[in-house]
Amino acid sequence: MKLTTKDMTSSVRRLMSTAQNGLEVIRFGGLTHDVESSPYEVVERRRMYRLRHYFPDEPAPADGTPRPVALLVPPLMVNADIWDVNAEHGAVGILHRGGVDCWVVDFGSPATEEGGWQRDLADHVLAVDSAIDAVGAATGAGVHLMGYSQGGMFAYQSAAYRFGKGVASIVTFGSPVDIVAGLPFGLPYGLVSDVADFLADHVLPRLPITDAMVRLGFQLLDPVKTAKSRIDFLRQLHDREALLPKERQRRFLNSDGWVGYAGPAAADLLKQFVVHNRLMLGGFVIRGQPISLAELRCPILAFIGEVDDIGQPAAVRGIVRAAPNAEVYEASLVAGHFGLVAGSNASNVTWPLVREWIDWRERGGPLPEQIVPMTEHVPTPGPRSAATRVVHTVGALAEAGAGFGKSFESLANSTVRGSVELVGEAARALPRLTRLGMIQPNTRISLGRLIAEQARRAPLRECFLFDDRVHTNAAVDARIDNVVRGLISVGIRPAARVAVVMETRPSALATVAALSRIGAVAVLLAPGSELDRAIERTGAHIVVTDPENLRQCVATGLQVLVLGGGSTRTLDIPTGEGVVDLERIDPAQVRLPAWYRPDPGLARELAFVLVTGTGERLETKYITNHRWALSAFGTATSADLGRGDTVYCLAPLHHSSGLLVSLGGAIAGGSRIALAHSLDPERFAAEVHRYGVTVVTYTWTMLRDILDARVFPAGHAHPIRLFIGSGMPAGLWRRTTEQFEPARVLEFYASIEGDVVLANVTGAKVGCKGRPMPGTAKVELVAYDPIAERIRTDESGFARRCADNEVGLLLGKAADGVDISSGGLRGVFTAGDSWMPTENLFRRDSDGDYWLVDRTDTVIDTVRGPVFTQPIVDTLNDITAVDLEVAYGLPIGAHELAVAAVSVRDGFRLEAKDVTEAVRAIEPDQRPDVVYVVDDIARSATYRPSTRAVQALGGPRPGPHTWCYDRTSETYEVMTEAHASALLEP
Template identity: 80%
Template sequence: MKFSAQGVVGSVRRLMSTAQNGLEVVRFGGLTQDVESSPFEVAERRRVYRLRHYFPERAVPGSPVALLLPPLMVNADIWDVNAEGGAVGILTKGGIDCWVVDFGSPATEEGGWERDLADHVLAVHSAIDTVTEATGSDVHLMGYSQGGMFAYQAAAYRAGKGVASIVTFGSPVDIVAGIPFGLPYGMVSEVADFVADHVVNRLPITDSMVRIGFQLLDPVKTAKSRIDFLRQLHDREALLPKERQRRFLNSEGWVGYSGPAAADLLKQFVVHNRMMLGGFVIRDHPVSLADLTCPILAFVGEVDDIGQPAAVRGIVRAAPNAEVYESTLVAGHFGLVAGSAATRQTWPLVREWVDWMNGEVELPGEIVPMSEHVPSNRPRSAITRVAHTAATMAEAGTGVGKILETLANNTVRSSRELAGEAARALPRLTRLGMIQPHTRISLGRLLAEQARRAPRKDLFLFDDRVHTNAAVNIRIDNVVRGLISVGIRPAMRVGVVMETRPSALATVAALSRLGAVAVLLAPGGELRSALEQTGVDTIVADPENLRSATASGARVLVLGGGDARRLDIPLSDKVIDLERIDPTDVRLPAWYRPDPGLARELAFVLVTGVGNRLEIKYITNHRWALSAFGTATSADLDNKDTVYCLAPLHHSSGLLVSLGGAIAGGSRIALARSLDPARFAEEVHRYGVTVVTYTWTMLRDILDAEPFRNGHRYPIRLFIGSGMPVGLWRRTVEQFAPARVLEFYASIEGDVVLANVTGAKPGAKGRPVPGTARVELVAYDPMTARVEVDESGFARRCADNEVGLLLGKATESIDISAGGMRGVFAAGDSWMPTENLFRRDSDGDYWLVDRKDTAIRTARGPVYGGPIIDCLNDIAAVDMEVAYGLEFGDRRIAVGAVSVRAGFELDPGDVTEALRALDPDKRPDLVHVVDDIPRSASYRPSVRAVRAAGDPKPGPNTWWYHRESDTYEVLTDAAAREVYGLP
């Protein structure tokens, strides 16, 4: 066998070069090189960051300015890894003045391990101010990975001030749409929630942990790069151009991650997905990307498994008020900003983007408007990804690939969601089932439990401020001390007359914690009559309602008002300012026990109506808890939800559904000052509202205003409330699709709670909520106001679609002496009748048809207002409507009154077609058009106001039902005499 001397020499040289280079790598961590870092000066030093100014000697006044932001896990040298071929090198050559935020390493910075997410966002906010002041120009804010998230967040926090544009690289926004490696969001969310609460807040994430974690995200590429390095270790000239990048990735480029910042990231943007939904919190300030208005360019890596394309493209939906563009590259996460692809494509495109923003060039063809409907990967991306991965595996010499790119399909995802709903519902229903008359349960108690369990968690939002469980609990305890100091004791009835505000919530909760009874009174109501009928002699009022409260003659305690509070009434023995009482000076009496309320005890009194028509509703702690847990279960509320409380707290929907459901579900509560469509649209985005509560026709004002124009997206998934007419229901689901409506019915008299959970039947009240009272429908004659019985003497159950009286099974906590019934279906059984008449369809869903006392008793039998209202409201031209009875001598007729929507016309033919759904005997005798239908404080159309405006008169806007023609026709004088029974 012959050997080539030249080959032997070459092999020996190669071996010696390999050994020499390997020894250098072992001793110094890499090969020595002549490439120097780009020059910079530190223009500013702050506690959380240093601000680098690159090539300061080349800065030209008036030139475009870029402020670059690294992610927390990577040091600021990421922008200079390739020196002249890197970000700052290429951009500076293009005439752009480059500044870089350097967060440093938490391991070496003072207090570094205690930094939270807000520290870094506010650092960017501060750096923008510094750069704009130094240069006199707005900045192009550029961020890689989480640095891009910081760019979005900081720009939104400052409402775009000083930001010319935002450029991001692999920065995820919609976490749900782009979980890395296709993992199911439900599983990732649960793990992230646990890790945020129990791991990262106790365990520092060091630079080595970050490096290993990043490498494990793509082990094939990591292995390939190491194999390539070993194969070329003999060839120093081939390795040197990539040595700086290799050392950056292998060791020098990684920094630790502080636990609080990691917990915030997981909580706000993984568990709650608030980059997408809005409502993320920066130092008690809620922020939404919907506040962004500057142009945005997002670079998308087609083979990026960290910043998944679908997650990155979420920005086009999250920022509906901004022009959003994208540039898609065949690159991984790191390759978007460093390496040959970034040198060739990314940074030249960024330079052209800035030039285009300045009006100097045309927009490059590689930059296109981002489309909301782009799939998670473009059609060619799947092939590109396979080819890219296959090439990587082949070069690395391995035959093992990623067999499963997606671990769960939609069916599995749906199953997990259903399982999650069941898991959330079970403990709520279990707790409901365990409540006995002597069980301690109350609003104050549930709030105290939340404060102990999650003190830092957000509880409610109001006027762009976020209040945590702990802060609210302290405020409640302070108000309790103030109430005790002025003589309030358990079981006392105390009036509350306040606008929707934090102090109103604190007052109601403080009375609950004290064991007193909160009598909730509507501002502007007739207080004197309400106080007499409820036995109240002390009122808690805010400054706005102080004058009317003192006019009632009661003792008034003033609370709230904020920085702008001003009292128009002088203080006295009967007007006491609770805000002037120092809670630390109040000694708690021996009798005080926090949250003593038992389930059977009275908790709230709701007063509605006016004058001598006041309606007083008594709510026990059990009744409140029933609605709270029932709402949370039916609406599947959890800690990812933000419930927007449009209904005032003095209304049953505000107290029982909004406040109760949110607290029982662990959701955030957003309090609305009033029904203002413009403010509604702003706060829905800024707070990340997922659930909106309503009463009656409240949503009509919002729908008419069309607050989300031009197809802008919103995070709302559900509207919950009671009393919404059918037509308004249909308009709501059409305008807010895919959000749905969840309509409730809750009796005050017993424990009956119905819910139309699916929303498939607009107008239906649904079925009994699990854990609430069993219901029955008994035959009832409105003409005689008596329950019908069978031959045995027991009440007769209604057949399907027969109108009857709704009963709820009475529990031990219900006093049936206050209107209950015994021996209804069996000897000794006990039931509590509601005040309402229902029908039950063949599917088991219940439909409200009228109240017992408002059913119209005509000569042809009872006529029910509910079906008439639903039919009329389903006419597109009808704005609002009421149904009522009119008496003329001994004759009583049924009347429908309607108002017409602006820009629409209504004719008798529309009314005829709409009312064909009803039996002729159940149709109104007259339908007339009125200019306006006033509404009550709860947005319920007022029959009383319509009747006070006068009876229907013959003319073109009044139509009568002509039985022979089966149509509605214009009411003439002759027809009026026939209808009214006049000679």
């Protein structure tokens, strides 16, 4: 082909233009252009930020109508000029022409700001909080708070921190909330979490992330696109007019737009929002205050990039669950992360939509069609996410079509993710089980010791939350040491038994841990209980209490130590002889004696004494350090507790569930502990979100009050994954899992004596107590005569093991060195073996799971043989109309009638046919003779329905709400006077 003179001239000109423009790029970093920034002035300068006001000289509207106000927040790694990259076609320019008054937060660069490399996440959230106040004061209007990427996360957090005050709406662009749902390339969360945890702890606090590192990191996220943009630029280098309109944006992306990232802020981001996902779950911490996005009640608009690999759609849509009290909308664009806020797509779609959104909120204009209410699950329209892009490419190259790609993606997302998370669970469980297996009678192990270990390992990690304040491991450990000095100054020594009568509060936890650190024994008593009898039974000689229970404790006549409420509060009873205010003792002035060694407790030594029941049923539980550790590590393992969990301690510390399960499990699992004041459904609902509660502990019917209050209606978003405790009736169990779906129940059983601990880990069998936890005592079920109260033996004289579904006495193998002289058994199955009997009867099903059927002392002795109360209670509780129930034996001559009393839920009606239908699940001989309705069933301090209170009301009486069982028709009928005479008289 022959070149003409014209072609040659054109080529030379193109070559000359390319060379000239290239030289300009080399010398000046880019092409000189006439595109100017929008005018602004800095109206406020603070240590953390500068507040820009764009178009400050713009006159007010002629009609006097105030302009709506927008406050725009950039992400940390991007210059605040992101809002004005395209000047006339950028965010502030378009919004300004739409009548919006624009303000921008400029964090500056940590490389140039004083103390910039030490900034943490809270600094930036509080900066936005301050900027909202400043803009509100200057304009007198509520602000439309807007944030791009992490700037949107700051917008959510700041608005929640101030409970929405002064915020008219929130608009975010590619801002992830549920980090777990949108990890790049479908990476397994367990793997990412572990890496992020390591970086946050050991790398980022020591390594500032410079602007060059930030720029390189973003370019590596999509190297193909980066290379393509540079090739396109070189190809068009000859055409200056074509390049100039995009030159400012190109230079912004290539160099000018990136700023460094302070290490502490990056560490906070990874810790709170990647490792623990607390933006989604709640409970992220700003200067010691727990915050939840559930506090948001203003309207929210989230822009979603369908091909955004950083703020992936699933992660962005997490806001609809994280903020259940807000109206949440979305606008979805076929755009990447940067394209949401800059470029032609943003100019033509994003910012006009934002302007219309503000018109809708401020002036009642129509809601744009592209803005729709957000739904959590939206199918992805084709291969657009990062993970599906990779799979789609692989499938195309293999010429195997979409089916191969889909299968490959499924393999990556399920097999890899599942296996890594399974390995993660095993990695958490193995050290706990190994440590349990290594505990010998002389091993030093105690509550105080574990808390000290946590403080040494991670001093700044959150330990517990109370009254909307967060306390770190180091602060808790220091408080315990101070209480130790106070206790030692008044004569507390190792092995001393000290009664603790306190409400659930930080001081109670500190007291129990301080006694453990000294090596003393904490006798935990419920406030308002029979203190005199309990103290006499337990041998305590001194009482530690809080101001609320001071008078009751003084009445015991023992020396009383008062702790809690701070040194400035006043006491009802003045200090003096018999009353010592520990808050007024200066720990620095206490000289520790030579005998003091912190945390001396050995596994075999007594650590706690619990008192349960009342009157003649008053019982004491003696818990060694080993027994406590067994429950603590067993709970942490069974519930898979980790540092991302927050355990809400509904059960009081003086109950075994509070001490062994809540406190013990959380400490052993490294989880945060949230202490509840009391059982208050409204407070529970608020704190579950604010603290980011993932695990709730209970005892008996405690959750009934929360369910009845309906503070969490079915389908309402919540962060709870698990309820753990003991004694929950079957019907209440079902109601709990239905109302709090997908959370499940983990029911425990622990014997009063010995090391028997059962756990229903899967929760699949409602009402079942499960199987022995790893590391706990070996159990056996032996045949037992509950009327004669003796173990049944075989021809050899050894105890006979029960067959499947046969009711028997549960035994636990006694550990070596345990003294069995107080109730233990020897020679049960072989000569010389030793076992500790429990106080309970069980049956074991064919799967090996154990079901509680009764206590040995509450079996009903009827004329047809023993009747067990627990199956009756569980069956009746499963009736929708039944609220609470008890079953007991009513003496009639030489035997007893099996009687059950029930109360009915408000708004429901219970009829005889309901009872008839329900008890078909029980063998005929085990069905109650009489079922009757009472107005109410009182509960104990641990929320256990009180049989004694029901009996005190008198037995069943003839009437329409008392039904007796007809064994001929196998139905329940209204009890008449004739029935009563036949049944209730000897």
